[in-house]
Amino acid sequence: MDQKTPAQVSAAAPTLGQRLSRRKPVEKLVAETESGNGLRRTMGFWQLSMIGIGATLGTGIFVVLGEAVPIAGPAVILAFVLAGVTALFSALAYAEMAGMIPASGSAYSYSYATMGEFMAWVCGWCLMLTYGVSVAAVGVGWGQYINELLQLTTGLSLPGAFLAGPLEGGVINVPAAIVVLLSMFALLAGVRESTRVNAVMVAIKVAVLVMFVAIAITAVQDGNFAPFMPMGMAGVSAAGATLFFSYIGFDSASTASEEAKNPQRDLPRAIMFSMIVVTAIYCLVAFSAVGALNWELFAEGQTSLAGILTVVTGTPIWAVIFAAGAVLALASVVLVVLYSQTRILFAMSRDGLIPKAFSKVDAKGTPRTNTIITSVFIALLAALIPLGPLADATAIGTLFAFALVNVAVLVLRRNRPDLKRAFRMPGAPLTPVLGVLACAYLMFSMSLSVWIAFGVWLAVGLAIYFGYSMRRSALETEPTVEVRS
Numbered sequence: 485m486d487q488k489t490p491a492q493v494s495a496a497a498p499t500l501g502q503r504l505s506r507r508k509p510v511e512k513l514v515a516e517t518e519s520g521n522g523l524r525r526t527m528g529f530w531q532l533s534m535i536g537i538g539a540t541l542g543t544g545i546f547v548v549l550g551e552a553v554p555i556a557g558p559a560v561i562l563a564f565v566l567a568g569v570t571a572l573f574s575a576l577a578y579a580e581m582a583g584m585i586p587a588s589g590s591a592y593s594y595s596y597a598t599m600g601e602f603m604a605w606v607c608g609w610c611l612m613l614t615y616g617v618s619v620a621a622v623g624v625g626w627g628q629y630i631n632e633l634l635q636l637t638t639g640l641s642l643p644g645a646f647l648a649g650p651l652e653g654g655v656i657n658v659p660a661a662i663v664v665l666l667s668m669f670a671l672l673a674g675v676r677e678s679t680r681v682n683a684v685m686v687a688i689k690v691a692v693l694v695m696f697v698a699i700a701i702t703a704v705q706d707g708n709f710a711p712f713m714p715m716g717m718a719g720v721s722a723a724g725a726t727l728f729f730s731y732i733g734f735d736s737a738s739t740a741s742e743e744a745k746n747p748q749r750d751l752p753r754a755i756m757f758s759m760i761v762v763t764a765i766y767c768l769v770a771f772s773a774v775g776a777l778n779w780e781l782f783a784e785g786q787t788s789l790a791g792i793l794t795v796v797t798g799t800p801i802w803a804v805i806f807a808a809g810a811v812l813a814l815a816s817v818v819l820v821v822l823y824s825q826t827r828i829l830f831a832m833s834r835d836g837l838i839p840k841a842f843s844k845v846d847a848k849g850t851p852r853t854n855t856i857i858t859s860v861f862i863a864l865l866a867a868l869i870p871l872g873p874l875a876d877a878t879a880i881g882t883l884f885a886f887a888l889v890n891v892a893v894l895v896l897r898r899n900r901p902d903l904k905r906a907f908r909m910p911g912a913p914l915t916p917v918l919g920v921l922a923c924a925y926l927m928f929s930m931s932l933s934v935w936i937a938f939g940v941w942l943a944v945g946l947a948i949y950f951g952y953s954m955r956r957s958a959l960e961t962e963p964t965v966e967v968r969s
């Protein structure tokens with residue numbers, strides 16, 4: 485048995501059921517975020533939108549699109565719409581929750597307040613796929629573009645053994661690991677991407693993607709769209725599940741709610757606006773890509789978007805500009821998302837569910853140990869695992885976490901109608917229910933191997949919860965907190 489603090493001796497140890505369902509009161513969560521975070525309310529609609537778009541546009545459109553085309557054929561355009569609609573429901577649910585509980589733990593914190601500790605743990609564990617594993621995926625995409633840029637400008641290429649992990653016939657993916665480790669050093673040095681740098685990155689990303697559309701659309705041929713749906717609806721769904729990866733990131737705007745001048749008005753509008761911009765860009769890029777190049781030529785990752793530009797124009801200059809833009813942009817996504825992952829672990833550690841080392845900060849206020857452990861783990865993933873499995877694992881875990889956010893909206897509407905909501909999800913309770921169903925639909929469109937990987941991931945998470953977190957939870961060890969909900 486664990487040692488008990490004197491204050492606890494009087495109270496009987498909680499039962500398993502009490503432990504699993506104990507909730508962290510909304511008021512406590514809000515108080516934690518308010519106590520001395522010193523954040524200033526400076527952001528308006530545009531800055532919030534730029535954050536959402538900046539965290540979303542990344543490896544999904546620059547690389548995963550190419551991997552999804554063979555799954556759906558030209559109907560990859562529909563797959564983007566399907567994934568986009570699913571993301572939209574969750575985006576609205578996020579807007580409602582973030583306006584009520586502006587906590588850095590994001591979906592993990594929302595679940596802790598609504599469904600209790602066990603579901604919060606499961607959600608936090610899934611968020612490590614949404615953030616940590618997605619960083620590895622973006623890192624692998626970055627590696628492809630840096631190599632492409634090197635080839636286009638110098639004709640040289642890194643030896644194959646150092647461009648891919650063992651599952652793809654290489655030894656270790658060096659560039660992917662390097663971009664993660666460089667970001668780690670930047671974070672340790674206290675570098676944060678400022679809103680201004682973020683806005684520049686968004687401008688670069690949007691500019692090169694618009695350039696892509698403008699060039700590729702001149703080569704669109706009707707014949708390339710027939711047959712439109714060679715793999716049927718199953719192909720569209722499967723591609724939609726993979727492409728869901730490309731929509732992840734709008735939630736980042738919600739994590740800035742404490743820095744927004746008027747979150748109530750601007751946050752929902754910014755989330756909607758980013759979703760519309762991103763969906764429009766994705767559909768246009770997908771349309772011009774599959775229109776310019778027959779979908780069958782996308783197989784086996786033989787073609788990249790940059791490659792299409794060279795084929796269409798006959799000169800490599802546009803491909804060089806495109807690849808250079810992608811290299812800059814993807815590096816910034818790695819930095820931003822890695823930072824978010826450390827913040828979520830910070831929140832979980834503060835709650836006692838993972839070791840205190842993750843919430844220890846150094847003199848500069850940086851969670852040093854947290855940042856190093858997290859980054860090294862992610863660098864290893866990036867070095868060893870291919871993009872496809874990393875993106876799929878990110879997608880399935882995120883779909884699950886997003887489904888939970890929709891459930892959290894339903895639960896709080898019923899249990900705490902009194903709470904002030906900066907934004908109310910329109911059409912509730914129907915819309916959050918549709919949100920859950922849409923997430924479930926995409927999850928069930930994923931292949932068996934993805935489900936097995938997800939199952940293993942969850943099993944490890946449960947082992948940690950029951951073996952460690954359950955007894956160390958701050959709700960158990962801090963007697964001031966009410967254990968029963």
Ligand SMILES: NC(=[NH2+])NCCC[C@H](N)C(=O)O
Pocket residue numbers: 539540541542543544545614615618619622729730731732733734736817821
């Ligand atoms: N939590 C995150 N923002 N993860 C990054 C998501 C990846 C991004 N949507 C991309 O396509 O590259």
